[in-house]
Amino acid sequence: MNKVVRIYLISEHKDKNGEIISYQDINKLLWELQRQTRTIKNKTIQYCWEYQNFSSDYYKEHHAYPSEKEILSYTLDGYVNDKFKNNNDLYSANCSSTTRNTVKEFKNAKADMIKGVKSVISYKAAQPLSLHNKSIHIEYIGGQYFANINLVNRSYAKEHDFASTMIRFRFLIRDNKSAETIIQRCLSNEYKISESEMFYDRKKNKWYINLCYSFSVSKNENLDSNKILGVDLGIAYPMCASVYGDYDRFTIHGGEIEKFRRTVEARKISMLKQGKNCGEGRKGHGIKCRNKPAYNISDKIARFRDTINHKYSKSLIDYALKNNCGVIQMEELTGITADADRFLKNWTYYDLQTKIKYKAEENGIKFKLIKPQYTSQRCSKCGYIDKENRKTQAHFLCLKCGFECNADYNASQNISIENIDMIIEQELKDGANVKHT
Numbered sequence: 001m002n003k004v005v006r007i008y009l010i011s012e013h014k015d016k017n018g019e020i021i022s023y024q025d026i027n028k029l030l031w032e033l034q035r036q037t038r039t040i041k042n043k044t045i046q047y048c049w050e051y052q053n054f055s056s057d058y059y060k061e062h063h064a065y066p067s068e069k070e071i072l073s074y075t076l077d078g079y080v081n082d083k084f085k086n087n088n089d090l091y092s093a094n095c096s097s098t099t100r101n102t103v104k105e106f107k108n109a110k111a112d113m114i115k116g117v118k119s120v121i122s123y124k125a126a127q128p129l130s131l132h133n134k135s136i137h138i139e140y141i142g143g144q145y146f147a148n149i150n151l152v153n154r155s156y157a158k159e160h161d162f163a164s165t166m167i168r169f170r171f172l173i174r175d176n177k178s179a180e181t182i183i184q185r186c187l188s189n190e191y192k193i194s195e196s197e198m199f200y201d202r203k204k205n206k207w208y209i210n211l212c213y214s215f216s217v218s219k220n221e222n223l224d225s226n227k228i229l230g231v232d233l234g235i236a237y238p239m240c241a242s243v244y245g246d247y248d249r250f251t252i253h254g255g256e257i258e259k260f261r262r263t264v265e266a267r268k269i270s271m272l273k274q275g276k277n278c279g280e281g282r283k284g285h286g287i288k289c290r291n292k293p294a295y296n297i298s299d300k301i302a303r304f305r306d307t308i309n310h311k312y313s314k315s316l317i318d319y320a321l322k323n324n325c326g327v328i329q330m331e332e333l334t335g336i337t338a339d340a341d342r343f344l345k346n347w348t349y350y351d352l353q354t355k356i357k358y359k360a361e362e363n364g365i366k367f368k369l370i371k372p373q374y375t376s377q378r379c380s381k382c383g384y385i386d387k388e389n390r391k392t393q394a395h396f397l398c399l400k401c402g403f404e405c406n407a408d409y410n411a412s413q414n415i416s417i418e419n420i421d422m423i424i425e426q427e428l429k430d431g432a433n434v435k436h437t
């Protein structure tokens with residue numbers, strides 16, 4: 001499976017002597033590379049037309065098309081690429097990617113352009129920079145992700161005192177759990193980076209990469225595309241999942257998370273107190289310095305969360321596979337944000353959901369999100385919606401049909417129904433099976 005993720009970049013490039021190169025200078029360089037890319041692309045199209053004209057003349061005479069290799073002693077894109085060996089600053093592998101893709105584009109559009117159905121290809125300013133898959137090197141240092149990207153050729157690097165042909169960027173992935181997961185997987189070689197592109201976002205005055213990556217999806221013939229596993233990120237349990245009508249369920253008891261959270265909270269408070277009374281040293285260096293130990297704990301929390309969520313998402317997917325569920329359905333998390341009742345903090349939920357999504361897709365399971373609405377108040381047996389159905393957080397008792405069970409299980413049963421969000425919307429509109437308060 002091939003996918004793309006957009007990630008913004010911040011230049012953190014240094015020269016040979018470790019001096020920071022300003023982002024304005026990097027911008028200027030990258031704009032220049034964009035300009036050169038455009039020239040190369042447009043010239044490539046010219047070469048393609050020349051060959052095209054030659055080729056059709058040849059056809060008129062010989063009633064057969066010539067072989068690229070016989071005429072050019074290369075393939076057409078090899079021939080074109082050879083023309084751009086020495087007259088630009090692009091990293092050579094990226095330059096070949098540029099010409100190869102342009103030739104491909106020409107060949108795909110050729111018939112339509114000749115017929116006049118499609119206008120002749122011409123590239124305008126601000127072309128994306130093609131990046132060969134081997135041009136992108138990802139690093140994880142001190143809690144941050146970096147990309148070292150081969151962008152310039154050797155002679156440019158030498159002339160400008162660069163340490164190498166690579167330019168260093170930091171990935172901007174604050175709050176972008178999904179991008180972070182993908183980068184982690186590229187780092188661990190679970191995902192393979194493929195040819196990508198870099199763009200300039202004029203409005204934000206920032207560069208971004210459309211990082212292309214691929215992974216193999218294990219074909220599972222046993223999966224039933226009609227069998228939905230509803231997953232509730234819950235109140236009494238962090239996670240509860242079930243297939244509609246199944247008494248069997250998958251639950252995670254959050255004991256280890258809750259225990260860890262309490263330890264961390266306690267330590268955080270005691271360390272902050274210590275910081276206040278520690279006299280010389282940390283005190284007097286501002287709030288940032290004084291809070292430092294607490295920040296270190298948050299790193300620890302992040303690592304713990306990561307490990308736990310990997311574990312939980314893996315066992316959920318195993319459960320889905322064991323039960324041949326072709327679909328995993330979950331609630332969108334946007335609506336939950338304000339709900340203080342929830343057992344865990346939202347960043348944990350979001351990270352967990354992201355991990356479930358990626359693991360599901362890797363295993364050929366479809367991942368579906370539904371709008372979160374009344375799934376915890378609705379009786380999964382008879383559809384009766386009433387806040388009073390849930391007397392306590394953990395206990396569900398339908399006031400209409402008497403169906404009684406664990407509240408998270410009931411929610412997961414609702415979530416395992418196809419299009420349940422639309423069904424509930426209709427039920428609310430009809431009003432017959434709803435208690436209005």
Ligand SMILES: [Zn+2]
Pocket residue numbers: 379380381382383384398399400401402403
């Ligand atoms: Zn009921």
